[in-house]
Structure formats: C-alpha cells, structure tokens
Amino acid sequence: MKGNNILKVSILSLSFLTMLRLTISPALAAIGEAVNRDATQMQIMVVVASAVAIPFGFVSGLLAGKIKTKTILYIGLILYLIGGMAPMLVPNFTFMIVCRALLGAGTGLFLPYCAGLIADFYKGDEFKTMIGWQSAAVAIGNIVTSALAGILASINWRLSFLIYAFAAVTFILVAAFLPEPPKAEKRKEEGAKFNGRMSFICIAILIYAVIYFGFFGFISYVVAELGGNAAQSGLASMAMTLLSLIAGIIYAGVLHILKKATLPILLLINVLGFFILSQATGFGIVVVGSCFVGLGFGLLLPYGMMRVIEAAPKSAGSFASGMYMTFVNVGTAVAPAILALIGAMFGRKDDGQFVWFVSSILLVAGTVIAIILALTSKSTSASAQE
Numbered sequence: 001m002k003g004n005n006i007l008k009v010s011i012l013s014l015s016f017l018t019m020l021r022l023t024i025s026p027a028l029a030a031i032g033e034a035v036n037r038d039a040t041q042m043q044i045m046v047v048v049a050s051a052v053a054i055p056f057g058f059v060s061g062l063l064a065g066k067i068k069t070k071t072i073l074y075i076g077l078i079l080y081l082i083g084g085m086a087p088m089l090v091p092n093f094t095f096m097i098v099c100r101a102l103l104g105a106g107t108g109l110f111l112p113y114c115a116g117l118i119a120d121f122y123k124g125d126e127f128k129t130m131i132g133w134q135s136a137a138v139a140i141g142n143i144v145t146s147a148l149a150g151i152l153a154s155i156n157w158r159l160s161f162l163i164y165a166f167a168a169v170t171f172i173l174v175a176a177f178l179p180e181p182p183k184a185e186k187r188k189e190e191g192a193k194f195n196g197r198m199s200f201i202c203i204a205i206l207i208y209a210v211i212y213f214g215f216f217g218f219i220s221y222v223v224a225e226l227g228g229n230a231a232q233s234g235l236a237s238m239a240m241t242l243l244s245l246i247a248g249i250i251y252a253g254v255l256h257i258l259k260k261a262t263l264p265i266l267l268l269i270n271v272l273g274f275f276i277l278s279q280a281t282g283f284g285i286v287v288v289g290s291c292f293v294g295l296g297f298g299l300l301l302p303y304g305m306m307r308v309i310e311a312a313p314k315s316a317g318s319f320a321s322g323m324y325m326t327f328v329n330v331g332t333a334v335a336p337a338i339l340a341l342i343g344a345m346f347g348r349k350d351d352g353q354f355v356w357f358v359s360s361i362l363l364v365a366g367t368v369i370a371i372i373l374a375l376t377s378k379s380t381s382a383s384a385q386e
Helices: 005-017 025-035 039-063 069-088 093-110 113-121 124-155 157-177 184-190 196-225 230-279 283-311 317-345 352-376
Strands: none
Touching (some): 005 093, 005 113, 005 124, 005 157, 025 039, 025 093, 025 157, 039 069, 039 317, 069 093, 069 113, 069 157, 113 124, 113 283, 113 317, 124 157, 124 283, 196 283, 196 317, 196 352, 230 283
C-alpha cells in the first residue's frame, strides 16, 4: 500500500475523531445555560461519552474476528454522527445525555481500528511512520475542534455540535477508499487472543494514563496558585498538545535513532516533564514542563501501540489496539479517584504539584524497569514489523 495517500488519509481520519467527545468542553457553559444546568452537571456530557466508549471498545475488539471491518466502522460512524449532532436539534438535557451515550458507543466501536488498520496495511518503516502520524492526527483533532467548538458556541450553542460533522467526511473516505483489510479471513480462523505480553503493556499504559490525566486535572489550579489565570492554563495545555503533535510527526525518526534505548528515554522525558512541573515557581517553568510532558506523551503512546500490536497474534492487530486504547480510557476514567487518594494519603489534598512529584517518582521506577528490559531484550523495536 506504499504511496497510497488517500488510503492513509482515510485511516488517519478515524484517529482525528477519537477525542472529539472531550473537545466539546469549551462550549459546555453556553450549552448549560441553554438547558438550565450548572457546570458540574454539564461535565456528565463528557463523562458519559467516555464511560460508554470503554465497554464498546471491548465489544469491537471481540467482533473483529466475526464481522467485516467496514461493517463495524459504518455502524460506529453512524452512531457517532447521530449521537454527536442530534443534540443541536433538541435543547433537552436528558436527550443530550442519551445522545452522548450513542457518541461514546460509536467511538468505542471504531477506536480499535485507528491503529489496527495501520497494522493491516503497512509494515516496517512505513508502519512506524503511520503509527506516529496516528498520534499526530489525534492531536490535530484536539486542537482544531477545541478551537472550533468555542468559536461556534460564541455564535450559537447549537452550532458547537457541528464539530461532529467531521465524521461524515470520514464515513465517505472509508466507504470510497478503504478496502476490506486483507487479513480479515485469517482473523476469522485464528480469533483474538490476549497473551501475557499484551496484558503487561496494557496494564502499563493504564498506569501511565492515570499519571497523564494528572496534568489536565491540576494544571488550572497550579497555574492559579502561581498567580496565573485561565488563559495561561489554556496556553500551557496548548503547548503540551502542540508538542505531542510534533512528537507524532517525528516518531519514526526518533525510533530509528534511539533503537533499544527508545523506551527508557521516552520515560525519562516524561520524568523531566512532571518533575519540572512539580517544582515550578512561575508560569514560564510550567510551560517548559508542559512541553516535556507533551513530547513524552506524543512519543510514548504510539510506542506502546506499536508494541502491543507486535505482541498480538498476526491476525489480531485490531483486537490488540482496541484493548490498548480501552485500557487508556479506563486509566483516564479512574484517574480522578486515584489521584485524589494519593493526595489524601499524604495529607496533600488538591496539591497538584505534589501529585506531579509522585508521578515523576513512579515514572523513574518505570524508567529503571525499561532499562532492565532493554538490556535483557534480544530483539530490536523493529523485529515484529520488518
């Protein structure tokens, strides 16, 4: 499939949609005013979509060996379109919650294929490049739709739901330019298996997802404590997202240069990011730490995705990537409770910088484990895809 750019765009367009359930956030205040709900109640719109995506991610992974890939994608995208855009027609909170559940279900169904299709169509260096671009597509979706949702909501709250119309473009691309993956028949024969190595990677990424969520959970509070404002916390978040976008673009080159040292160094970048944030005394230092966190996240997430696909049976790439992203979603879902517990255990409730310091220590432990694995490993990162 080398050189087929429209196929690449079709596959990456799925990744563009994955986090749009969160990027409606800038419009929540305007929507809440229209349906007479406060900020806390409006957060349910985000939580419901994310929560429903988790079980449907499992369902999609299990269906991967039984139903045609494009059929699952069609169903997922139709649910996504209906759930995403229908709330603009009816200013009723209960109706909106039901629609958000549909949006989450649709997201969960196509989520495994964001990387699974890459494994089906690409190998070697092109596979690594596409995995990096997949991460970049997620970041681009975050940046574009967050800004767009806010702008549209400032005109009329109903228009903010138009960000989900991007799914119609993806539907057309999938229908017109995405062939049924060549491994579909073999996948039916072998089925999906969840082995020990896949389990280890998924548990590791769940822990990392909890740590990563801590950035978003505390950034506005820490910036405020340091004398900043909401605009500055938004700028720090934008710096993080921008660096994660750049990381996805350069991912394949980084992998080629670092080889077996890749994982320890990626974890070390994350260590630096969270440690700098934990020690920040001013906004400038917060931005520096945010950049390191974004760079580390943008490189580590696709690295884990690549590894879990390598660890899976050859016919179960979509199942493996689906489990991986489901564990990421589970991690972000349980993160608020876990981070609050960590703070409470040490008598540092709502102390974001303390939580970031603990996160950096946990990442140091992960770095040590990664170094041991790198020294004892007999294969390079390219072994399963070349």
